[in-house]
Amino acid sequence: MRVAIIGQGYVGLTIAADAAAAGNTVLGFDVNPALVAQLNAGVSHIEGISNNSLASFVASGNYSASTDAAVLDGADVIVIAVPTPLDGDRNPDLSYVHSAADLITQYVKSPALIVNESTSYPGTLRNEIAARITGVEHLYASSPERVDPGNTQWRTKNTPRLIGGLTPAAVAKAREFYGSFCDEIIEVSSPEVAEAAKIFENTFRQVNIALVNEFAQIADALGISGREVISAAATKPYGFMEFKPGAGVGGHCIPVDPSYLAHVANQVGVPATFIKRANEVNLAMPAYVVQRVIAGSGGSIAGKSVVVVGVSYKANVADTRETPAAAVIDLLRNNGATVTWHDDLVGSWRGETSAPLKGDVAVLVTRHDGLDLAALQACGYVFDCTGTIAGVDGI
Numbered sequence: 001m002r003v004a005i006i007g008q009g010y011v012g013l014t015i016a017a018d019a020a021a022a023g024n025t026v027l028g029f030d031v032n033p034a035l036v037a038q039l040n041a042g043v044s045h046i047e048g049i050s051n052n053s054l055a056s057f058v059a060s061g062n063y064s065a066s067t068d069a070a071v072l073d074g075a076d077v078i079v080i081a082v083p084t085p086l087d088g089d090r091n092p093d094l095s096y097v098h099s100a101a102d103l104i105t106q107y108v109k110s111p112a113l114i115v116n117e118s119t120s121y122p123g124t125l126r127n128e129i130a131a132r133i134t135g136v137e138h139l140y141a142s143s144p145e146r147v148d149p150g151n152t153q154w155r156t157k158n159t160p161r162l163i164g165g166l167t168p169a170a171v172a173k174a175r176e177f178y179g180s181f182c183d184e185i186i187e188v189s190s191p192e193v194a195e196a197a198k199i200f201e202n203t204f205r206q207v208n209i210a211l212v213n214e215f216a217q218i219a220d221a222l223g224i225s226g227r228e229v230i231s232a233a234a235t236k237p238y239g240f241m242e243f244k245p246g247a248g249v250g251g252h253c254i255p256v257d258p259s260y261l262a263h264v265a266n267q268v269g270v271p272a273t274f275i276k277r278a279n280e281v282n283l284a285m286p287a288y289v290v291q292r293v294i295a296g297s298g299g300s301i302a303g304k305s306v307v308v309v310g311v312s313y314k315a316n317v318a319d320t321r322e323t324p325a326a327a328v329i330d331l332l333r334n335n336g337a338t339v340t341w342h343d344d345l346v347g348s349w350r351g352e353t354s355a356p357l358k359g360d361v362a363v364l365v366t367r368h369d370g371l372d373l374a375a376l377q378a379c380g381y382v383f384d385c386t387g388t389i390a391g392v393d394g395i
């Protein structure tokens, strides 16, 4: 198939590589010219796709990137994989989705299957994409992306793929496309079910992470180890699922997607109370971490050098979107500490660069493979938010 993908970020490039490997001809469209030039030079910007494989797709003609929306016309399948962030009031910002739909109206004159993989609330495909695209009778399906960057066990191929179409013909075409590189396709009765399933999955994670984050604070106040309790509870072979506490939640999904569900819940008059509370608990974790660090450092960190170790939102990825490390650093500075951060994967961030791993105090927020344990432990006081360093304070 000839496949055009709008947006060549984490999701779009992942699908592009999988579709190209399956023998499709893939055109990656993105509005960022520097990214497009880099991709055409065979240089990947995401962890799961090597430069070698990208370069081989470019060389074989199975993949090319472009900033010219004219490449979208003539595709059998057009996948939308653009950002769906929150606006300043934490409401859904569908401006990128709308601009992708408008590009399709403007440039695509031959009928195609249009699939939305961007995460959004139920009704987005029908009301914000299909209803907005005029002039050509396309097929429409929703297939929310479930990729977990950095996860080597569960990838696009072996993660079951949800599909909901506006018509049976759309589902059949989507099945043919995704069947070329996914092992299992699960058809649901409507695009709204597929869309809602994705945001419910992430809401489930957000709420359970908030629960263990609150529980970790209760356990600490009781003088027992929250992590030991959670591990003990996880020995129950049924009815329990293990989540781990940490400095908060980050990335493009968990802190954001549940607010899409809360938004539609409000519209239909049902308060999304769990989402609201989970947001509050997770957003308050950096303050809890800093309070514990102060207590553990003799009651004050004023004038001390503090190094925050691992500033991306999860292990072994360079993604700093919504990372709780940002609030941890800001709060440490507000309390008078001289704060640097150390993260070789991130390198530079917020106008600062990764500093050497040394200080009076070290706060381990995210642990990447290859952490210099000796350097960490040489710091005067270590606070571990990851539960991976024995014998030190932490959550």
Ligand SMILES: NC(=O)c1ccc[n+]([C@@H]2O[C@H](COP(=O)([O-])OP(=O)(O)OC[C@H]3O[C@@H](n4cnc5c(N)ncnc54)[C@H](O)[C@@H]3O)[C@@H](O)[C@H]2O)c1
Pocket: 006, 007, 008, 009, 010, 011, 012, 029, 030, 031, 032, 035, 081, 082, 083, 084, 096, 099, 100, 117, 118, 119, 120, 144, 145, 146, 147, 148, 149, 252, 253
């Ligand atoms: N990153 C994840 O782990 C993940 C997982 C599952 C689902 N999602 C969802 O997938 C969607 C995309 O996320 P992402 O992480 O790939 O974002 P991203 O920021 O990594 O990439 C988005 C890309 O889209 C481009 N873009 C923006 N507007 C465009 C337009 N009008 N036309 C063409 N390109 C445009 C940007 O330049 C950028 O390169 C979001 O809805 C997100 O919630 C992300």
